Amino acid sequence: MTDSKTKDGYLQQTLEIFRGMGQGLGVTLIHLFRRNITEEYPEYKRPLPERSRARIILTRDPDGEERCVACFLCAAACPVSCISMDGDEREDGRRWARWFRINFARCIYCGLCEEACPTLAIQLTPFFEFCDRKILNLVAEKEDLLVDHGGKNEEYNFYRYAGVTMVGEKGSHINEEKPVDLRSNLP
């Protein structure tokens, strides 16, 4: 503090102060006339990425069947235990969920159920504008969750990959590698 008193005179210091303040005030004044960067929400809705985690749906096969096999993996993975279901078996042996309930008031939209699902049935979509004043209206049953399309993976059918009896030779199933040739050095 004492150094600055002797180095620059009082007048010079005062001019420095005014110059500094003036520069700051000039910057703020210029910003008064610039366009603002606010996006006003209901009039403009910013498009969300497709992988944004919001409302949950239950998807269908390319064949039109429900993908969900009521394996309880999503209910087990859910950190707040908001999923519950009951499974049943059809005449042709295919499992399906008789009822499927998600409590959206408890759901934290973490996406762990989506990661756990083996059949890619349960998926999270970017739709988030479904708040309600009555909390019991937020409990979604299966008919609220089931949709007619395949969600993020239109082509995947679990039953082509698992539980299929082998009819061709080894290596002819989807994604199956050919058996390794033990008598050759080649990879």
Place this chain on the structure above:
Amino acid sequence: MSLVLGIILLLVKLGLVLIGLLVGAGWLTFGERRLLGWIQIRLGPNRAGPWGLLQPVADIVKLLTKEDLIPEGADRFIFLYAPAVVAMTALLIFAVVPFAGDVTLMGIRIPMVISDLNVGLLFALALSSLGVYGVALGGWASNSKYSLLGGIRAVAQMISYELSLGLSLVPVVMLAHSFSLVEIVQGQAKYPYILVQPVAFLIFFISAVAEVKRIPFDLPEAENELVAGYHTEYSGMRFGLYFLGEYVTMVVLGALVAVFFLGGWRGPLLPPILWFFVKVTLIVFVFIWLRATLPRLRYDQLMHLGWKVLVPVALLNIVATGGVALMLGR
């Protein structure tokens, strides 16, 4: 003119000024938030009515419907009435401010000032000193250590800057030869006093910013964010009254700056009251602009500025003005 007519005119003027000030201060809160938003390249509140203009109404409704908490050990009477002291003194200062020239209505000359005291300047300064009581009592009556410390700091700040406030006005009195605000405005017929007293204008402006406890001197209030301040324990409309008092003080000090240095209601083309309004708006805009730009002064920096910079400069200014006035023979 007769006594009854005089009283009726006085009451009408009082009513209009009161309503004007309260409405003005209320919408100033909205205007400040909008202006601050634009300076910070965002929008201010714009949802509560067309362009957000009903935002003060929404604020008042919110404050009125909040619970009125009174802390347990608080001194009830003082706690209840401290905000009123702040708001009241702020509103009363406007009683001596002339907001237009004389208006002749139906042959009666009506002065556009509620009360043309011949010591108007002293009255204004005295009232701003009384306003310190509201802050001090509020801080004390809250029965909270943080409120007390915030109140003490606010009091120390306000009384320190009142010195430079008063001292910077002495040259204005020297130039106008009167303490009456009406005569000070009339004395600026040829040129506003800012042209001949730029230093006094600067000192008065800085002291005014410190009196209202605005940024960069808002440590008594910013302590709310850091620790607490003199109005921590207040809720609901009492808190609203403190803040209304602050905004009314802002408008009133803007009016005082306009009267003392910018020529009051004088101006070439527009009607006088419009000029007055324009000048007050300009000063208040500068208050808001400062708030958007500057960081807060630390308490010791604040005290250093008030006592060791502004008071000596104001005293030197008085001596210089007196010397020049003697030389020029006025």
